[in-house]
């Protein structure tokens with residue numbers, strides 16, 4: 191399988207070439223040069239594999255269609271090591287629960303940090319360790335986080351050979367639970383850095399280091415951001431697993447609703463659908479930061495400035511631009527890299543938006559690709575959390591609530607609607623209490639984590655300070 195850039199670069203690359211890379215050299219995102227097609231017989235075989243042998247075997251089947259530079263026995267072992275009941279709390283890995291009518295919740299948030307990012311990040315940790323050992327290389331992951339991504343990365347990379355994680359976060363701005371999750375890690379290769387500043391200051395420090403190419407090369411600086419193709423690929427698997435749980439035959443269709451921010455999760459659904467998974471609709475749910483809802487309703491994609499990016503009670507969806515969205519637009523435009531580059535490389539940086547309303551492809555977003563969208567606000571979130579608790583005794587987190595609210599607006603008779611549950615309520619306890627008057631349940635392994643010793647250093651918002659710190663810890 192070859193990978194190409196959404197901005198036109200066709201020079202062939204294989205999976206492991208792009209595994210440790212971020213953007214393509216031309217600034218685009220990597221995609222496979224075609225989507226492998228699954229027919230009825232494949233679906234029937236995978237259904238049986240999933241039910242009889244489990245999630246890890248299904249993951250191996252799907253991943254092996256996209257990865258031709260890791261031997262099959264090794265890839266199988268990596269999947270088996272990643273998707274275990276110990277790590278994900280249940281042998282089903284992504285169990286489906288019935289909510290109401292034909293709405294189901296697919297639990298993606300039973301991993302180590304209780305958010306769906308573990309699904310991909312845990313695999314990435316094992317892939318990184320494998321590939322770095324094979325090359326005899328090291329990698330220093332530098333990141334900025336306001337919560338979910340940083341902790342998922344740390345729990346995926348802790349104790350991994352060849353990898354260190356330097357994670358900056360704004361001092362005192364994460365919830366006590368999130369701080370405890372990250373700062374209680376005692377592994378030698380994990381470095382928590384509390385920056386005296388806000389999230390943007392952390393990001394600026396990371397950017398400043400990445401722009402220093404000599405430093406970057408010398409200290410092997412890398413990232414684990416959501417545009418990494420391996421993360422997206424890992425997420426394709428649970429669309430199939432959800433489908434096999436919600437249906438009995440391959441003649442049936444399902445729809446998915448996905449609480450969305452950077453468009454990574456739902457883009458994996460798009461890939462699954464392009465492979466031939468019988469998906470009726472892919473419903474994009476946004477919060478008040480509705481860049482994506484605006485696009486699917488009007489054809490206008492308008493990125494926001496930080497002043498227009500709202501801080502909401504579903505914070506992992508607080509984005510000003512959707513970093514994976516370029517992948518879908520590339521497909522929508524018939525994989526025209528020149529056009530995609532004109533939109534994302536030129537128009538966005540020049541005027542901050544583009545408008546596809548008059549483009550013949552735009553109507554195909556819904557008709558051919560199944561995309562529809564909706565938006566949810568703080569008031570909707572509270573009402574949905576209260577209602578699912580009072581009517582069904584089910585407590586859902588704020589992001590999942592945005593999904594349920596929007597899913598209810600897009601039901602079709604006879605088509606099961608699967609809402610992806612992207613986090614557990616305990617991560618956002620304050621809003622749950624606001625909605626229901628009750629504290630959410632806390633999984634046993636997290637009881638008392640706020641009292642654990644913390645391993646974190648404080649730092650001024652200064653790129654020189656972080657460079658010195660990295661250099662000192664890479665001896």
Ligand SMILES: *Cc1c(COP(=O)(O)O)cnc(C)c1O
Pocket residue numbers: 305306307338416449450451452453454455456506507589612613
């Ligand atoms: C990251 C995240 C999202 C958004 O997912 P994208 O792939 O960025 O669209 C939604 N919910 C939670 C809890 C998350 O952590």
